[in-house]
Amino acid sequence: MPKVQMRKCDDLRFKFEKEGQVLKGKYVGSEDFEFQGKMLTKHRVVDEEGKTVGFLGGHTLNEGLPQVPVGSFVTIKFLGKRSLRGGKTVAEYEIDYEEPASL
Numbered sequence: 073m074p075k076v077q078m079r080k081c082d083d084l085r086f087k088f089e090k091e092g093q094v095l096k097g098k099y100v101g102s103e104d105f106e107f108q109g110k111m112l113t114k115h116r117v118v119d120e121e122g123k124t125v126g127f128l129g130g131h132t133l134n135e136g137l138p139q140v141p142v143g144s145f146v147t148i149k150f151l152g153k154r155s156l157r158g159g160k161t162v163a164e165y166e167i168d169y170e171e172p173a174s175l
Contacts, residue, residue: 096148149167151165
């Protein structure tokens, strides 16, 4: 019987699917976890309604979001997928952020 690790998810799951789709809110960080033998990264944003939204990162998000300081207001826009050699695709995003004001 395969080993299954169960974890309670306390946030809403979000998936970028449509070109032009935008997620705005306060970036609260990310966490790495293992799923079916693969390491994945889950990012979290508190949206404009105050709900914590979690979403899986791919190559582009995992490269871009670590540069955003935790606590910053972030706007993530899905630009669509671009074809690569060998039939693969890569998702492209525009990531803008505003750092929180210093106290």
